[in-house]
Amino acid sequence: MLFPDMSAKQFVKKLGARIRDNAATDRAAQLSYYFLFALFPFLFFLVTLAAYLPVKGVIDDLVSRIDPLMPDEAMQLIRTQLTSLATRQRPHLLTLGLALALWSASRGVDALRTALNLSYDVKESRPWWRTQGTALLITVCTSALMLLAVIGLSLGGSAGLWLAAHLHVDKFWPLLWDWLRWPITAIGVMMVFALLYYFLPDVEQEWRFITPGSAIGTCLWLLACWVFSLYADNFGSYDRTYGSIGGVIVLMTWLYVTGLIFIVGGEINALLEHESREGKAKGARAPGEAPPPITERPSIAAPGSVKSAESPA
Numbered sequence: 001m002l003f004p005d006m007s008a009k010q011f012v013k014k015l016g017a018r019i020r021d022n023a024a025t026d027r028a029a030q031l032s033y034y035f036l037f038a039l040f041p042f043l044f045f046l047v048t049l050a051a052y053l054p055v056k057g058v059i060d061d062l063v064s065r066i067d068p069l070m071p072d073e074a075m076q077l078i079r080t081q082l083t084s085l086a087t088r089q090r091p092h093l094l095t096l097g098l099a100l101a102l103w104s105a106s107r108g109v110d111a112l113r114t115a116l117n118l119s120y121d122v123k124e125s126r127p128w129w130r131t132q133g134t135a136l137l138i139t140v141c142t143s144a145l146m147l148l149a150v151i152g153l154s155l156g157g158s159a160g161l162w163l164a165a166h167l168h169v170d171k172f173w174p175l176l177w178d179w180l181r182w183p184i185t186a187i188g189v190m191m192v193f194a195l196l197y198y199f200l201p202d203v204e205q206e207w208r209f210i211t212p213g214s215a216i217g218t219c220l221w222l223l224a225c226w227v228f229s230l231y232a233d234n235f236g237s238y239d240r241t242y243g244s245i246g247g248v249i250v251l252m253t254w255l256y257v258t259g260l261i262f263i264v265g266g267e268i269n270a271l272l273e274h275e276s277r278e279g280k281a282k283g284a285r286a287p288g289e290a291p292p293p294i295t296e297r298p299s300i301a302a303p304g305s306v307k308s309a310e311s312p313a
Contacts, residue, residue, distance in 0.1 A: 006275060015264075015271055018119075022299060024263045027115045031108070031259030032252050038108035039255070040081055041101035046143050047085045048098055062146065065185065069225040071232035073247035074254050106135040109142075109200070115263050116201040119270040121283045121291075121299045124202050134199055142192055182222075190218045196262065197269055204286040205273075212272055217265030224257050 006014070019025075050059050059082060067075055113131060117124055124131065193214035198207055232250050242249045273279040283291030283299075294300060 011271070014275070015267060018267050018271055019264065022118055022267065024260060024267065027118070027263055028256050028260035031111055031115060031262070032256035034111040035108045035255040035259060036252055038105045039078075039251075041103075042105035042108075042139070042143070043078065043081055044085055044101040045098065045105055045139070046147070047082065048101075049143055050147055069222070069229065070254060071229045071250050073232065074251035077247050077251055102136060102139060106132070106139040109138050109196070110135040112196060112259075112262060113200040115259075116197070116266045116270075118298050119263065119266040120201050120203050120273075120280075120285075121270075121297045122202050122285055123292075123296070123298055125285070126202055138195060138199060141195065145188065145191060186218055186222060189221060190214050193217050193262070193265060197266060201266070201270075202285060203280065211269050213265035213267075213269035216268055217261050220264070221258065221261045224261060225254070228254060228257060 046062075047059060063075075063079060063082065066078075070078070110131065113135065114124075190210065194207075194209050194211065197211060197213055198205065232253075240246075270282075274282045278287065280287050280289065281291045283294075283297045291297070
């Protein structure tokens with residue numbers, strides 16, 4: 001048994017049905033569109049925020065950490081934009097331009113909120129100012145976490161090298177640190193998953209750093225990034241097919257894969273919540289709460305639900 005109330009086969013079958021009925025691939029395509037428009041304002045905010053940190057070279061270190069996870073064509077676009085932003089005069093923290101960049105960057109987070117609400121089959125009941133404030137806050141926290149994680153990796157590498165030198169094992173430290181960076185990166189990614197899955201959907205739940213959705217999602221994302229990078233760098237022919245916009249297509253595909261994995265992780269958490277004896281019913285916001293009628297739930301309008309209803313039983 002994979003979980004107390006279902007076998008592995010039942011879990012995979014139900015998860016596949018949810019992904020189909022909730023049109024997860026369609027929602028991932030929408031997310032990739034929002035993510036693309038949010039990416040460069042997010043980089044603008046990130047560069048400005050890094051200027052207030054007491055450590056230099058944070059953005060260069062961040063790029064070096066992200067580089068193994070992205071195809072070369074997509075990474076080149078990001079490097080070009082970061083170089084352009086870094087050479088401009090940095091605005092003060094509360095300028096209108098930075099505020100607009102932060103707002104634009106939060107649109108991707110807000111789009112993910114809508115997708116996760118559909119996973120739990122609930123309509124948004126929170127006021128507009130609260131949902132938008134949550135999206136802004138998560139954008140700021142995610143940016144700060146990314147920068148602090150990079151600083152921690154840099155300081156940890158230097159501290160480890162100093163300690164290894166005093167223990168006369170410094171020649172082994174670079175190899176060991178190369179292996180340690182991956183689990184540290186996985187922990188950081190899992191934290192982002194946990195924050196998004198806890199704060200974005202309009203349901204009551206206990207805070208957990210490690211959930212099945214965040215753990216599986218983190219592993220899937222790291223694996224998918226590695227596989228897609230290998231494919232795009234060695235077998236893909238995006239430049240020959242799409243010409244000068246080949247890099248943009250690669251970036252959007254990478255964002256699509258990222259969005260799909262975020263949605264699948266949310267579907268995993270929602271499925272286990274709905275199937276658990278102590279969990280919430282589908283469509284309910286809290287344990288023990290009666291869900292609304294099916295006709296009043298957002299899943300009734302999902303493209304996949306129409307296809308499922310039209311197919312023979």
